Amino acid sequence: MGRLKVVDSDRCVGCQLCMFACQRRSGTAGLAQCAIHVRSRGGLSRGLTVIVCRACEDPPCLAVCPTGALVKRRGGGVVHSPKKCIGCGFCREACPLQAIFWNDETQKPVICVHCGYCASYCPHHVLKVEEAQSAT
Amino acid sequence: MLPKDPLRRVLYIDLTNRRFWVEERPELFAENIGGTGVASELLKEECPAGIDPKDPKNPIIFAVGPANGLFPIASKTVSMFLSPHNRLLGESHAGGRSALALRLAGYGAVVIRGASEIPVYLVIEPSGVKFRDARGLWGLTVSETGRFIRECEGGSGLRSILRIGPAGEAGCTFSCVVAETYRHFGRLGLGTLFGAKKLKAIVIYGKRALPVKDRKLYRQTYDEILQKLRETPSLRKYHDVGTAVNVIPLNKLGALPTRNLKQARFEGAEKISGEYFAQNLLGRRLACTHCPMACIHLAALRTPYEDEPYFYKTTFISYDYEPIYANGSMLGIDSAEGILRLLDLIDNLGLDAMSTGVVLAWATEAFERGLVSKEETLGLEPRFGDVETYLKMLPLLARRANDFYDALAQGVDFAARRFGGEDFALAFGGNEMPGYHTGYGAHLTHLTGSRHSHLDSAGYSYDQKLPREEITPENLAKKLYAEEVYRQILSSAVCCFFGRSVYNYETLARIFTVSGFEYSPEDLERIGEKILKRKYSFKKERGFALKKLRIPRRILETISAQGKLEESFFRQALSAYEKLLEGGQG
Numbered sequence: 001m002g003r004l005k006v007v008d009s010d011r012c013v014g015c016q017l018c019m020f021a022c023q024r025r026s027g028t029a030g031l032a033q034c035a036i037h038v039r040s041r042g043g044l045s046r047g048l049t050v051i052v053c054r055a056c057e058d059p060p061c062l063a064v065c066p067t068g069a070l071v072k073r074r075g076g077g078v079v080h081s082p083k084k085c086i087g088c089g090f091c092r093e094a095c096p097l098q099a100i101f102w103n104d105e106t107q108k109p110v111i112c113v114h115c116g117y118c119a120s121y122c123p124h125h126v127l128k129v130e131e132a133q134s135a136t
Numbered sequence: 137m138l139p140k141d142p143l144r145r146v147l148y149i150d151l152t153n154r155r156f157w158v159e160e161r162p163e164l165f166a167e168n169i170g171g172t173g174v175a176s177e178l179l180k181e182e183c184p185a186g187i188d189p190k191d192p193k194n195p196i197i198f199a200v201g202p203a204n205g206l207f208p209i210a211s212k213t214v215s216m217f218l219s220p221h222n223r224l225l226g227e228s229h230a231g232g233r234s235a236l237a238l239r240l241a242g243y244g245a246v247v248i249r250g251a252s253e254i255p256v257y258l259v260i261e262p263s264g265v266k267f268r269d270a271r272g273l274w275g276l277t278v279s280e281t282g283r284f285i286r287e288c289e290g291g292s293g294l295r296s297i298l299r300i301g302p303a304g305e306a307g308c309t310f311s312c313v314v315a316e317t318y319r320h321f322g323r324l325g326l327g328t329l330f331g332a333k334k335l336k337a338i339v340i341y342g343k344r345a346l347p348v349k350d351r352k353l354y355r356q357t358y359d360e361i362l363q364k365l366r367e368t369p370s371l372r373k374y375h376d377v378g379t380a381v382n383v384i385p386l387n388k389l390g391a392l393p394t395r396n397l398k399q400a401r402f403e404g405a406e407k408i409s410g411e412y413f414a415q416n417l418l419g420r421r422l423a424c425t426h427c428p429m430a431c432i433h434l435a436a437l438r439t440p441y442e443d444e445p446y447f448y449k450t451t452f453i454s455y456d457y458e459p460i461y462a463n464g465s466m467l468g469i470d471s472a473e474g475i476l477r478l479l480d481l482i483d484n485l486g487l488d489a490m491s492t493g494v495v496l497a498w499a500t501e502a503f504e505r506g507l508v509s510k511e512e513t514l515g516l517e518p519r520f521g522d523v524e525t526y527l528k529m530l531p532l533l534a535r536r537a538n539d540f541y542d543a544l545a546q547g548v549d550f551a552a553r554r555f556g557g558e559d560f561a562l563a564f565g566g567n568e569m570p571g572y573h574t575g576y577g578a579h580l581t582h583l584t585g586s587r588h589s590h591l592d593s594a595g596y597s598y599d600q601k602l603p604r605e606e607i608t609p610e611n612l613a614k615k616l617y618a619e620e621v622y623r624q625i626l627s628s629a630v631c632c633f634f635g636r637s638v639y640n641y642e643t644l645a646r647i648f649t650v651s652g653f654e655y656s657p658e659d660l661e662r663i664g665e666k667i668l669k670r671k672y673s674f675k676k677e678r679g680f681a682l683k684k685l686r687i688p689r690r691i692l693e694t695i696s697a698q699g700k701l702e703e704s705f706f707r708q709a710l711s712a713y714e715k716l717l718e719g720g721q722g
Contacts, residue, residue: 013430015423016236016293017208024358027351029206030240031294031343039293043286044317044422045434045452104262105345121362123428 001075002129003055003114004036012048012126014038018118025117032105035112050126053077053099053112061091061100061111073114080111137162138652140347142242143170143202146178149258149265151333152192152250156265158243165244169653170201171630172227173667174245175216179225180670182247185677189220189325190307190332192251199245201630202651204235204426205346206354208362209635211235211424213321214627220332221309221325221491221547222566224675227587228323229627231424231432232315234296234340241342248333257299257337259289262344270336277301277484278314281337291341299337300327301486303534307331308545310491310568314483318422318432318454322488323589324567349652357650364638365428374634378421378433379457380410387465389600391574391697394465395520396497396560397690400573400697404470408460412472419452429634437476453480461571462493467500468520478526485534491547494568495533496526498548502557512540512555549686559689564588565680573691574599575698576705577612583685583706584616584713586671591633593620599698607698609705613712624664672717682714683707 022034036052055076062070062078069085070078087107092100101110116129137144144162149155168174175197182195196217203210213235219226238246242262255270273281278301285297296315304311304327311327312320321327330336348354365371373381386392387405394402406412419436423429434452441447453476463469463478482489500518502508510517514532518525529541536542543551548568552561562569564579565588572578577595585592593616599607602615622641623633629647631639639647641657648655655663672680692701 013421013423013432014425015427015430016425017428020208020426023345024355026345027348027354029346029348029354031205031236032345034343037293043283045420047420104343123366123430 001073001114002116002131003076004052004112004116004119005128005130006050006052007126007128009048009050009126011124012038012050013124014040014044014048015123017121017123018050018127021118021121025115032103033110035101035110036118037101051097051099053114054097055114060094060096064090064094066090075114077114078111079113080109082106082108085109137165137202138347138349141202141651142344142346143200143239143244143651145243147243147246147260147265149246149248150250151248151252151256151335154252154267165202166653167663168667169625169628169648169663170204170244171199171212171214171628172216172624173628173663174201175199175214175227176667176670176674178245178247179216180674182249183218183674187218189218189223189226189329192333193249194218194329196248196326196329196333197245198234198238199630200235200239201244201628202653203629203631203647205239206348206650207358207647209365209427209429209638210629210631211427212627212630212632213238214630215313215321215326217326217329218678219324220328222549222588224566224678224680225586225671226324226326226329227671228321228326229630230313230315230319230321231427231632232296232319233425234298234315235630236425237294237296237340237342239342239346240294240344241340242344248335251332252334255334255336257285257339258335260338260340262342273336274305275302278486279317279484282314282317285337285339289339289341294343295339295341297337297339300330301484301534303485303487303545304328304331306535306545308487308534308536310488310495310547311486312488314486318434319424320488322490324587325488327486348650350650354650357646361638361643361647362428365635368637370637371429371634374431375429377410377414378431378455380413380433380455380460382457383409383460384411386572386574389574389697390695391572391578391596392465393461393562393569393571393573395468396466396501397562397569397573397694398501400694402465402468402470404468405465407470408464408472408475410457413455417472417476424632427632431634435472435476437473437480439477451480453483455479458571459489459493462490462568463496466493466497466571467526469523470521471523474523477523478530481527481530485530487530487534490570491568492530492533494562495544495548495551496529498551498557498561499529499544501560502551502555505557507556508540512538514538514541558686562688562690564688565685572596573694573696575696576607576701576709577602577616579687579691579701580612580616580706580709580713583687583710584613584682585620586668586675592623593617609708610712613709613716617713617716621661621664621668624667625660628663628667669717682710682717685710
């Protein structure tokens with residue numbers, strides 16, 4: 001299983017096409033259900049930061065989930081099951097990258113599934129899908 | 137419109153009574169699409185006849201459209217108001233992040249009424265509006281204001297911060313509103329109106345989902361449009377060198393206004409060209425939200441502190457063709473670094489860079505000719521090419537330091553009425569000239585365009601692409617009219633005009649279908665004409681008439697790329713344009 005990698009955030013121009021692509025996977029427009037985030041480093045003159053799940057081998061978010069809504073994903077990271085999730089937000093607190101986002105409409109976390117759909121829309125090769133070594 | 141689309145929600149904000157409420161107005165959007173269409177209807181509803189632009193009853197309107205948040209390069213917000221600058225239709229569009237933030241906060245339009253007693257800033261969120269005390273921010277520059285608000289408010293990456301500088305507070309009539317540091321509601325004085333309302337800034341935050349009619353059709357249409365945007369060669373130039381790529385070709389044509397348009401070729405053009413900037417100063421490129429072009433070019437300017445050795449600061453300053461023309465060739469400045477220092481100050485004071493350059497150019501020629509003396513200029517001696525003096529004049533202008541600078545702060549039309557020199561006061565319909573002396577088309581756009589902007593109908597482009605025999609007053613009027621009608625729909629979507637080669641009427645009709653709007657391309661043309669005529673009526677009710685327009689003599693004296701221009705041609709074309717605007721049912 002591949003994983004999404006931020007190759008070089010200094011190439012990012014802040015168009016957020018990746019964010020809109022992520023939302024389109026859900027069949028809607030906008031940004032509510034978006035698992036990648038681009039923001040300035042404190043003003044656009046300082047450049048941009050791209051925040052997305054790194055697919056940890058030993059994910060801290062998984063460790064704090066009280067309901068088993070997060071399960072380990074092959075290749076790193078987690079798979080989120082909205083049915084089991086109670087929306088406590090512990091996972092979001094646990095992620096040191098702040099790479100777990102929040103859907104205000106569903107009150108559930110949004111976590112990257114490493115499908116790479118966003119990377120195919122990045123005009124500047126900031127993102128790519130890397131074939132990771134098998135975790136097993 | 138789709139039942140769950142929040143586009144229908146109009147947010148009303150009353151600054152006087154610190155109240156806000158939302159009205160659902162689906163029919164307003166069904167009839168006018170969004171953006172320019174909706175804003176012009178709201179302006180008609182809100183703005184009473186006969187008021188002064190600084191009257192609290194003058195509303196500020198923002199509107200977005202169905203394409204914002206759905207499709208790439210639909211990245212603009214339209215603002216509308218009674219202009220404090222030319223006292224006619226105030227309309228200005230900005231890129232940056234505000235269109236997406238507003239649309240995803242769940243609003244289609246915002247109407248700001250009244251005025252605050254003390255300086256405030258607003259935070260617009262999905263749940264409503266917060267009024268914040270801005271007394272501590274009053275008087276700060278644009279960048280300082282941005283820095284403090286950025287740290288006080290949350291939502292980085294999902295918000296927009298619109299703010300004004302000292303010029304807007306002081307009432308200079310061509311003050312702008314800056315969005316995201318590098319984009320502007322530049323022209324016609326929106327910043328002045330913010331200042332008059334004691335409104336220092338607006339933060340907009342939103343990230344909701346937007347419905348589409350058919351998810352498969354949506355993705356397919358999206359991919360097709362994005363592909364076309366990537367493949368269009370005319371867009372490539374904005375992506376690479378940026379709009380500044382136009383300096384050299386326009387100079388070669390003899391269409392680059394130089395030294396207050398005493399010439400149309402600049403011997404220093406190479407040194408202020410897009411290529412020069414790109415090779416020597418380009419430090420970063422940025423995009424507006426949801427735009428693959430990344431046409432925003434930032435120069436990294438390294439400047440030493442004079443009082444301490446080995447002590448530098450590096451500032452990122454955005455540059456484009458128009459600011460380079462207005463504060464470069466128009467002022468006889470052949471130093472890219474000099475232009476950047478001017479632009480940095482202009483931006484921080486919150487002035488419109490285009491009007492500012494033209495105003496300084498007029499002041500320089502007026503001083504040369506002895507219409508004003510050192511007494512008026514407070515001891516300064518403006519000369520073409522003299523960056524240091526212009527840097528000293530700007531703060532005096534922004535704070536309207538005396539009678540002379542106060543006149544400059546109201547534009548060249550006003551200053552020339554006060555001090556003389558109308559023949560070389562380069563404004564059209566009260567708005568200072570854009571950087572094209574390409575021929576009849578360009579100046580006709582400046583004269584007839586509803587905003588008196590080169591972007592209204594792009595006459596400069598018709599000057600270059602029309603065969604000579606097709607350049608007749610009637611034909612040109614017809615072409616520019618059709619172009620301006622079409623652009624009403626683009627700016628109702630709201631698409632950036634750089635996407636015009638991709639978003640024709642057919643494509644626009646298709647993307648509107650995804651939002652549940654069923655228009656045929658013919659419907660769109662009809663709506664475009666309706667919007668344009670509505671804007672014209674707004675101006676007409678305030679004393680505007682095409683036949684009364686002043687044509688600055690200077691454009692007839694200085695040979696254009698098409699040769700010498702005749703006033704009679706302009707008068708005939710204006711009367712043809714007026715007939716088109718007056719014809720049929722508005």
